[in-house]
Amino acid sequence: MKIEIKSKDGLGMLAAFAEKVGGTLENGRVKVPEEFGIGFIQGYSFDERLRMMILNYELRQDFAISRRNQPTNMLIFNFQHIIKPSNSQTGFKFQPSVQIATQGLNVELFVPKNTIQNSISLSIDADYLRELIGSRIDHPLVNNILENKQPLLFEEFVFAPLLKVVDVIVTNNVPIPLQDFYYRLKTQELICQLLIELISRNDKKVYGLNIADIKMLYQVKERLLQDLEKAPSIAELSRFSGMSETKLKRLYNQVFGKSIFQYFQNFRMHEAARLLREERLSVSEVGYQLGFSNLGHFTKVFEEVIGVRPKRYSKSVNEVLMVPQK
Numbered sequence: 001m002k003i004e005i006k007s008k009d010g011l012g013m014l015a016a017f018a019e020k021v022g023g024t025l026e027n028g029r030v031k032v033p034e035e036f037g038i039g040f041i042q043g044y045s046f047d048e049r050l051r052m053m054i055l056n057y058e059l060r061q062d063f064a065i066s067r068r069n070q071p072t073n074m075l076i077f078n079f080q081h082i083i084k085p086s087n088s089q090t091g092f093k094f095q096p097s098v099q100i101a102t103q104g105l106n107v108e109l110f111v112p113k114n115t116i117q118n119s120i121s122l123s124i125d126a127d128y129l130r131e132l133i134g135s136r137i138d139h140p141l142v143n144n145i146l147e148n149k150q151p152l153l154f155e156e157f158v159f160a161p162l163l164k165v166v167d168v169i170v171t172n173n174v175p176i177p178l179q180d181f182y183y184r185l186k187t188q189e190l191i192c193q194l195l196i197e198l199i200s201r202n203d204k205k206v207y208g209l210n211i212a213d214i215k216m217l218y219q220v221k222e223r224l225l226q227d228l229e230k231a232p233s234i235a236e237l238s239r240f241s242g243m244s245e246t247k248l249k250r251l252y253n254q255v256f257g258k259s260i261f262q263y264f265q266n267f268r269m270h271e272a273a274r275l276l277r278e279e280r281l282s283v284s285e286v287g288y289q290l291g292f293s294n295l296g297h298f299t300k301v302f303e304e305v306i307g308v309r310p311k312r313y314s315k316s317v318n319e320v321l322m323v324p325q326k
Contacts, residue, residue: 013053014043027176032057039117046184049125054170055117056083062113073148074123076101077191082158082166083118095270096158098194102126102148120166122187132188133195141203142195150208154198155256157266162193201257207250216241217255220248224264228271229291231264269305272298276314283310 018025021036029042039057046052078099126148130136137143144152158166165186174182220241224231237260238245249260256263268290275286284295287310292298302310 014041017041027179032059036060044180044183044187046180046187049128050184050187051123052183052187053121054083055119055121056170058114058116060113072103073126074103075126075129075145075148077122077124077194079120079122079158079162079166079190081118082120082163083170095267096163098156098158098162100145100152100154100156100194100198102145102150102152120169120190122190124187124191129191137195137199139199141201141206142198144206145198151210152206153209153214153255156194156197157270159197162190165189165193203254206254209251209255213243213251214255216243217251220252220260221256221263224260225267228264228268229289231261234260265301266305269302272302272310273306273313276310277317283314286310 014028014030015025017023018030021030021033023030023033028044029040031040032038037057037059040054041057042054044052076099078101080097080099082096082098126146130146133146137146141154144150145154169183169186169190172182220237223237223240232240234245234249238248241248243251252260252263258266272286272290275281275289276283281289283299287295287298290298292301299309299311302313306313308316
């Protein structure tokens with residue numbers, strides 16, 4: 001059995017989801033019944049210009065969402081793998097990231113069964129966002145997003161300031177009368193933190209995308225990260241994608257904000273940090289596991305990406321874990 005939902009907006013989707021799974025929609029929240037899975041979906045529609053959905057669940061059935069008649073001027077900010085899983089969930093090893101999609105690129109969603117969803121999705125009217133910012137930002141990429149005149153997609157790794165905001169959103173127990181006011185401010189804070197990161201990109205020109213190219217770029221990304229010990233060559237990825245090397249490098253850099261090799265190294269070092277932090281492996285074990293024969297080189301790359309040497313990172317994590325809990 002597959003759960004299929006067709007809706008033109010977020011809160012309509014919540015009501016349809018509740019009806020499909022036999023749940024109850026109360027204060028914008030639907031708890032997933034045990035026979036269908038675990039977790040919840042929470043939605044806030046502050047007005048027609050700004051909405052937020054919190055998705056923290058795992059379903060035992062396929063889940064398909066089709067959104068129709070979406071307002072054409074809406075921008076979508078989708079923060080993925082960003083909510084800490086409950087004790088009953090496992091496999092939280094994806095790097096937190098956020099996708100920014102302009103018009104027409106976020107109308108279909110299919111989630112296979114047993115897939116953990118821990119994300120926050122924001123939709124905001126582009127004109128309203130420009131109104132909030134208050135003045136034109138002299139940055140080609142951000143201006144192209146705000147103009148919202150061509151299909152674009154960008155992805156960023158999620159960094160510490162954003163993770164702190166997300167943790168507050170998910171864990172704070174806000175009184176119901178103040179929830180709309182509180183979460184409206186938090187959605188604006190998330191978007192502001194993201195724009196701060198995007199401004200650091202040096203894109204001089206952006207190219208419109210089609211769905212086929214986007215799907216292929218994500219297949220290339222998956223192929224790139226299959227084996228963190230060694231990156232495939234650009235020539236191999238070009239043959240795999242059916243794109244010329246020039247086009248592949250240009251579009252990959254535009255969507256993910258880094259060259260293919262930079263992205264590989266960045267992801268690799270964040271995985272190294274996770275292994276040090278969560279698996280409690282030694283620095284040498286992590287370095288060798290990720291394909292580094294020279295631990296000095298591993299240390300240098302780790303410090304360039306994470307900001308500290310791996311031994312210092314591991315020590316600081318251990319010191320935090322040893323602090324008694326009140």
